[in-house]
Amino acid sequence: MLIKDFYLRHFRNYQEQKIEFQPGINLLAGPNGQGKTNVLEGIYYLLTGKSYRVKSENELILWGEKNFYLQASFDVMNRMIKLESYYETGKKVMKINQFASKRLSDYVGTVNAVFFSPEDLNIVKSSPQERRRFLDLLIAQVKPGHISILNSYLKAIRQKNNLLKRDKSTNSLRSQIQAWNEELVEFGTKILTNRWQFTEILNQYCRPIFNNIFSDQDNMELFYFGLGKKSLSEALEIFPDLLEKKMDQEIEKKSVLIGPHRDDLIINLNGRPAKIFGSQGQQRSLVLCLKLAEMEIIRREKEEYPILLLDDVLSELDEFRRQYLLDYIHITGKQTIITMTGADEKIINSQKSVFRVSNGKIWREQ
Ligand SMILES: Nc1ncnc2c1ncn2[C@@H]1O[C@H](COP(=O)(O)OP(=O)(O)O)[C@@H](O)[C@H]1O
Ligand SMILES: [Mg+2]
Structure with a gap:
């Protein structure tokens, strides 16, 4: 499974942002507090209808705004799937390929991801x-x-x-x-x-x-x-x-x-x-x-690997286990989105796409 285009509006510290994720390793790099984890949280919310960090969705809305909207296209078994989430107080809409889902259980599992952070x-x-x-x-x-x-x-x-x-x-x-x-x-x-x-x-x-x-x-x-x-x-x-x-x-x-x-x-x-x-x-x-x-x-x-979301975990692992994890990712080219601060970047020196994250803005570097 692959996430391709991801679009966020008024979600956390993002006014409006589009990211074109690539197959393989995608690095989200930037100092602390810039919005790296917010991107992973947005993807997770889009896939599960829930945030793992907060109880109320109101906390996810960009301060001063009234709603948020997330959208992404995915490749699942060579088919394109589009997921959308819209939230405002008292109204929550989740859509699969333009159709609103009535229940969370119709929606969860359409696209799969494994999320891994130090809190795990x-x-x-x-x-x-x-x-x-x-x-x-x-x-x-x-x-x-x-x-x-x-x-x-x-x-x-x-x-x-x-x-x-x-x-x-x-x-x-x-x-x-x-x-x-x-x-x-x-x-x-x-x-x-x-x-x-x-x-x-x-x-x-x-x-x-x-x-x-x-x-x-x-x-x-x-x-x-x-x-x-x-x-x-x-x-x-x-x-x-x-x-x-x-x-x-x-x-x-x-x-x-x-x-x-x-x-x-x-x-x-x-x-x-x-x-x-x-x-x-x-x-x-x-x-x-x-x-x-x-x-x-x-x-x-x-019959397909889920998307792997790694939030600040690489720097937490010792050399041997980090290499094990990176080799594991490489073997079948699992799409992986990894957040890290600039200082950690040298631990990845393979094929990768790098995105810089600064104060709620993201741009691709290579
Ligand atoms: N609802 C919100 N509206 C605007 N900014 C927010 C909101 N929630 C969190 N933030 C901001 O998002 C930033 C934290 O983003 P995060 O993705 O956790 O950072 P990091 O890059 O360290 O992973 C903080 O600056 C915080 O003030
Ligand atoms: Mg973070």
């Missing part, structure tokens, strides 16, 4: 929420229906939580909880099944990559830890009973206590959680593995 270290280091988000986003890219299932599940959780927060003395409370539990089991089962299946695929791809980029003495392993169980069949079997058993406790605590919204993706190194026992170098290598595995899984499903 949080996938290994931080809370289960970060790991669930990583996994869900990967699934959504190849199985867009996953988004609707997640939304239905989360809606049922919200409604059940509201119910639990209301007066606990009503007679009908238990039967109402049971009704929500049925919904939670219906959607939760699909979420668990998808997450388990994709964790296994991720594990298959990650393990050999880790041995290549870290050491073949060390072993990594991923497993999904759902409803406190290590296997899907066990988790699915106990799910309805578990909700029933937890009912008194949930009424007492006024909150839904169990379900896929509380699960975790465990990343182990030599049998121990990498989150706790991994060194900084091991944790960084693990994130790189997860991202490269994501590239391979999308390619397997879509």
Whole structure:
């Protein structure tokens, strides 16, 4: 997959900007605070209808303006696809080839990208929420229906939580909880099944990559830890009973206590959680593995590599892993957009297209 022309209007610090991306490596170079990451954020928004940096789209509008507009043309399996996003407070329009998409799940996954920034270290280091988000986003890219299932599940959780927060003395409370539990089991089962299946695929791809980029003495392993169980069949079997058993406790605590919204993706190194026992170098290598595995899984499903977006990561990696990543990009000529400050440029001395970024303006250098 290739992104070709990209156009931004009133997005972040861009008044109006057109960029013609090239196949292979595209460098966005410039000092800090000039708008390099904003470009990657714009591409990501166009592909997913979401920003990974902010909750409200209002923050994405150029200060003093009322709306933003993004547009890009892509090459997917030798076909041209045009995506557009328009946003103003209370109105959001996403279009594929001129046609407005009704639901996000009609839109996400049309064009795929893997985004990698230094903050992704949080996938290994931080809370289960970060790991669930990583996994869900990967699934959504190849199985867009996953988004609707997640939304239905989360809606049922919200409604059940509201119910639990209301007066606990009503007679009908238990039967109402049971009704929500049925919904939670219906959607939760699909979420668990998808997450388990994709964790296994991720594990298959990650393990050999880790041995290549870290050491073949060390072993990594991923497993999904759902409803406190290590296997899907066990988790699915106990799910309805578990909700029933937890009912008194949930009424007492006024909150839904169990379900896929509380699960975790465990990343182990030599049998121990990498989150706790991994060194900084091991944790960084693990994130790189997860991202490269994501590239391979999308390619397997879509028969084409996604676009790779690297935000300031090259300077964070040591020489060996940086070279590994650059070789990986070169082998099949995956289109990659890399942001870096001027000082880092010497680390790339191969074929590339360089774009200078300065105070919300971009021009091509070579
Ligand atoms: N909504 C907005 N309107 C105008 N400028 C913005 C907006 N949001 C962020 N900025 C500006 O964008 C710049 C940061 O851009 P960014 O792409 O993160 O920089 P970098 O080049 O370091 O990656 C800052 O100067 C910030 O003030
Ligand atoms: Mg940046």
